[in-house]
Amino acid sequence: MKSKNKLPKLSPILSDWMPKLMKDKMLLDTLFGDWGSPLNVHYLPEFDKNIQKFRKVFENHRIPYQLFYAHKANKSKSVVNRAKENRIGVDTASERELLQALEVGVSPELLVITAAIKTEKLLQMAVENNVLVILDNQDECDLLNSIAQKTDKQTPVGFRVSGFYTDTGKLYSRFGFDIDEVESFIVTTCSPKGKYSHLTYKGLHFHLNGYSTEERGAALSQCFFLAEKLKTQGFTSQFIDIGGGVLINYLKSKNEWEIFREELKKAVKGEREEITFNNDGLGYQLIDNQIQGALATYPFFNEENDDIFLEKILNFRYKNKASVSELLRNKNIEIRLEPGRSLLNQVGITLARVAFRKKDMKGRWLVGLEMSMSQLKSSSADFLLDPLTAFVPAPNHPVEVYFTGAYCLEQDIVLKRRITLPNLPQIGDIVGFVNTAGYMIHFFETQAHLFHLSVNLSIATSKESYQYQDFNNF
Numbered sequence: 048m049k050s051k052n053k054l055p056k057l058s059p060i061l062s063d064w065m066p067k068l069m070k071d072k073m074l075l076d077t078l079f080g081d082w083g084s085p086l087n088v089h090y091l092p093e094f095d096k097n098i099q100k101f102r103k104v105f106e107n108h109r110i111p112y113q114l115f116y117a118h119k120a121n122k123s124k125s126v127v128n129r130a131k132e133n134r135i136g137v138d139t140a141s142e143r144e145l146l147q148a149l150e151v152g153v154s155p156e157l158l159v160i161t162a163a164i165k166t167e168k169l170l171q172m173a174v175e176n177n178v179l180v181i182l183d184n185q186d187e188c189d190l191l192n193s194i195a196q197k198t199d200k201q202t203p204v205g206f207r208v209s210g211f212y213t214d215t216g217k218l219y220s221r222f223g224f225d226i227d228e229v230e231s232f233i234v235t236t237c238s239p240k241g242k243y244s245h246l247t248y249k250g251l252h253f254h255l256n257g258y259s260t261e262e263r264g265a266a267l268s269q270c271f272f273l274a275e276k277l278k279t280q281g282f283t284s285q286f287i288d289i290g291g292g293v294l295i296n297y298l299k300s301k302n303e304w305e306i307f308r309e310e311l312k313k314a315v316k317g318e319r320e321e322i323t324f325n326n327d328g329l330g331y332q333l334i335d336n337q338i339q340g341a342l343a344t345y346p347f348f349n350e351e352n353d354d355i356f357l358e359k360i361l362n363f364r365y366k367n368k369a370s371v372s373e374l375l376r377n378k379n380i381e382i383r384l385e386p387g388r389s390l391l392n393q394v395g396i397t398l399a400r401v402a403f404r405k406k407d408m409k410g411r412w413l414v415g416l417e418m419s420m421s422q423l424k425s426s427s428a429d430f431l432l433d434p435l436t437a438f439v440p441a442p443n444h445p446v447e448v449y450f451t452g453a454y455c456l457e458q459d460i461v462l463k464r465r466i467t468l469p470n471l472p473q474i475g476d477i478v479g480f481v482n483t484a485g486y487m488i489h490f491f492e493t494q495a496h497l498f499h500l501s502v503n504l505s506i507a508t509s510k511e512s513y514q515y516q517d518f519n520n521f
């Protein structure tokens with residue numbers, strides 16, 4: 048028998064600026080009047096705080112370091128500018144990202160190109176501006192060397208490494224050179240008389256899928272041992288870049304997270320009413336009356352995130368020997384971290400206007416938003432978090448709703464979770480998704496039906512309120 052229990056809550060962590068903005072009706076009216084829906088609003092002092100947290104960890108460990116903001120995580124120019132003001136580097140993944148960072152005035156020594164596909168034009172820009180290129184394969188080496196040769200310039204390069212050894216075997220990645228082969232490749236090709244005489248070896252790089260600190264610790268240790276071997280052959284590593292992928296925590300309560308997962312399983316089993324659109328299991332499946340599979344979402348609640356995550360990598364002991372931190376101390380190798388998502392934690396929210404309310408055939412309230420599913424999409428099966436609302440609740444009129452989007456697809460359900468709102472919103476009311484503008488919206492957003500990409504704005508604090516600061520799309 049299906050019971051109708053209350054919907055579980057997933058309360059997001061909120062920085063002070065977020066609820067304040069949601070209460071500032073005048074500012075919201077101005078922003079929507081000027082720019083339409085949806086809007087990404089950023090508050091950049093949070094970015095500065097995130098930088099400080101990572102800095103502190105490296106400094107406590109007395110390890111030379113540099114942070115590189117992974118630009119791909121957010122399209123806005125003002126975040127790149129903020130990286131420059133904080134004197135950190137910028138990791139670029141395309142011609143336009145590199146161009147934007149150069150235009151903003153980031154110094155070429157603080158730039159790196161890690162693009163998965165490196166066009167001839169991008170590599171030409173790298174050679175002209177003396178920007179470090181992280182090489183992934185031999186074809187890239189051929190192309191970059193030939194471009195550098197034409198202008199007789201030496202180009203700084205690093206090598207992306209993969210195939211690291213872990214307790215569960217060798218780690219697969221489609222990226223990079225295998226750790227077992229890269230040493231002889233560098234030594235034979237990058238010497239003055241080698242095939243790539245115009246490439247100057249500077250260091251090693253990796254970026255791992257997933258969120259394991261143990262795998263990152265093992266990869267960093269193996270890169271360190273590789274750097275030691277390369278040194279004996281005349282190749283000094285100035286840096287080891289450990290990529291990004293630092294976990295962040297979105298939720299206030301572990302209890303809510305656990306209850307949500309239990310209630311979702313109950314719903315999939317048919318023991319309670321649905322809590323997701325059409326009872327989507329978000330990875331859980333009912334097979335032979337048993338729940339199978341795993342929740343296919345980001346681990347929205349987790350305890351080893353941000354600075355603790357980095358701390359765990361540095362304290363990791365590969366094969367139970369010296370810790371990463373002990374290995375690296377006094378070694379004169381700069382450790383580079385390339386965070387995207389984690390530098391943008393608490394930096395942005397996405398706001399959308401309510402276009403309509405209606406009941407569907409099954410009697411469920413659908414609230415149409417002026418945005419599309421692509422704007423909250425990621426590799427996670429749903430964004431899940433409770434949204435913020437910018438309207439005064441009428442007491443005792445709670446209502447359960449689904450938010451639907453602007454695409455012609457039945458599947459355009461902006462949040463798959465069923466949400467309890469204090470009351471049914473009015474047309475024109477504003478709903479806010481916490482922590483998505485910093486990161487999420489910039490990845491899978493599409494322009495189907497000729498909709499514009501969402502606008503990116505920054506706000507700044509004045510004496511009593513927040514003020515719109517700049518429009519910083521690209």
Ligand SMILES: Cc1ncc(COP(=O)(O)O)c(C=O)c1O
Nearest residue numbers: 117161254291292385386387388
């Ligand atoms: C090479 C590289 N560096 C850094 C990042 C940033 O990762 P994150 O945003 O998870 O920190 C990525 C993301 O895909 C990447 O591919």
